[in-house]
Amino acid sequence: MARVIVMDLSRHNTVMVGHDRYFVLHEGERSLLVRDHCPHRGGPLSLARRTPDGRRLSCPWHGTKVGVSAVKRSCLPMVRSGDEAVVVLPDTGDPVSVIHKEILANLPPDPTHDEGAESR
Numbered sequence: 694m695a696r697v698i699v700m701d702l703s704r705h706n707t708v709m710v711g712h713d714r715y716f717v718l719h720e721g722e723r724s725l726l727v728r729d730h731c732p733h734r735g736g737p738l739s740l741a742r743r744t745p746d747g748r749r750l751s752c753p754w755h756g757t758k759v760g761v762s763a764v765k766r767s768c769l770p771m772v773r774s775g776d777e778a779v780v781v782l783p784d785t786g787d788p789v790s791v792i793h794k795e796i797l798a799n800l801p802p803d804p805t806h807d808e809g810a811e812s813r
């Protein structure tokens with residue numbers, strides 16, 4: 694059976710499910726709850742900045758560029774109505790907490806970034 698939670702997006706932007714962290718990524722008009730996990734070695738993509746073209750996140754740990762489309766594929770089912778979001782969580786039995794955290798990935802692209810390794 695799935696677990697369902699209700700988040701107030703005006704107050705919270707991060708969900709912890711056991712040791713797995715998810716953050717609210719803004720994509721145009723949409724908000725997606727995506728996994729905060731770089732495919733290289735698990736770095737915090739919530740602290741990544743977008744590349745100038747806006748299509749990738751530059752991981753703060755080793756600089757891997759992760760495609761936003763790949764990050765979006767890690768999202769959890771979420772339905773938003775105003776600031777309220779209903780989220781379906783994996784049924785792991787792990788404790789869940791909803792918190793507020795700094796999210797750099799939603800800031801405008803970093804114009805000073807350099808090109809480097811990439812993961813899609």
Ligand code: FES
Pocket residue numbers: 731732733734735736737752753754755756757
């Ligand atoms: S963990 Fe993200 S680049 Fe290494």
